[in-house]
Amino acid sequence: MTRVLVAEGDPQLVRAFKINFQARKFECQEAGTGADALRLAAARAPDVILLDLGLPDMDGIDAIKSIRRWSNVPILALSARRTSQEKVRALDAGADDYMPKPFSMDELLARLRAATRREAKSGAADRPVVVVTEGFTVDLAAKMVWREKRNVRLTPTEWHLLEILVSHPGHLVGQRRLLLEVWGPAFADNTTYLRAYMAKLRRKLEADPSHPRYLITEPGMGYRFEP
Template identity: 35%
Template sequence: MPHPYKTTSSRSAEEPQRRRILIADDDPNIARFIQITLENPQYEVVAVENGLEAIKTFEEGEFDVVILDVMMPYVDGFQACERIREHSDVPIIILTSRDGTDDVVHGFELGADDYITKPFKIAELMARLESILRRVATRNVRKAPPVVRVGELEIDEPRHRVTVRGNEVALTPMEFELLYFLAANAGRVFDRETLFREVWGYEYVGETNLVDVCVRRLREKVEVKPSHPRIILTVRGVGYKLADT
């Protein structure tokens, strides 16, 4: 299982909590613009120009968020996302300029946590960053029990550990967040809009099916027969719920 959030864990508790962000975009103007705009006492931003540099830089340092453009030379954003996700649960945001949802869905399947379509407003990027960092920061101050057990499923929230039928299951950060939310509210039905708001941290974007993709990925990992789920159930015309038995 990837190490939960290879981020600021080795920093001294007395050091300022300045978040480190890695941005990879082959357009130096965009990368530099994001770097200059985000750089402040709260954020330190490191910019690189391709996926290969992103992987190397990430492995050599500690970062709280990684932002990857899809179209890059040598190693593209998808490949970089997959490589980083093999060893870390650090939040990853995908940037895409292509129309349609294929890039979004593919990036999510590789372990990305969020996406932004180019062109975008810097305020939107800031909102996504703050939402992701807020989720990470509040993981240990939830109202729900730290360990949730529902049937054959056990979720140890503080340790970021999930077991099904006694076997540990590796989840991406967003898969974990969605499963934990459903398990903490087992038996309750949630529509996609509510799940998007509660788990992703901002209002639902109707043209995407990220919730459905995340549910499908979770079923592949926790269900005996994903095509006939018994843990994460679909309520037709409404949304999803986690079975409470």
């Protein structure tokens, strides 16, 4: 199911989005402010973000720039200001598409589908097979890890966690996303599991586990693999 994060301050428009998205089997996540949008983008890992440039607490352009520091998730910008300059600012900040208000819901849905298709193709094409760092090497196809020319034995859970992180180099992966993908919905809020397994991975892969070089914690948000 496609997860759409809607960052929009107009409650009536949000309701319209929810009705249309749910009718088409999209999962709709709501953020009424820019701060909520940034938090949910990190925690819930949406497949696409629908972001109004007129958010009540911050400029939508700044929200786009902030998300682009750590994520390539498709962003479709919306704005009541129908100027070419506004469109250029949004696209230059990192938005993938732009629609002025008012708009056709059918066209909006078509653009969302197109954005998620592009991301799926790009992700499959860009995903590395072998990830090499100065400290260790990960072969995603063979499901093997080497450190100092020796094979590192990982449990299935440790491997799954590492696989997700190294498949998104330089990008923040939210705590909730990791918990859902590795442990499932019953453990979606159990950050204790996540901290314990990250500690195990660091002991096996980092030269100094207490000061990690590759498996970085973003406090309160998630983790990032820094190659």
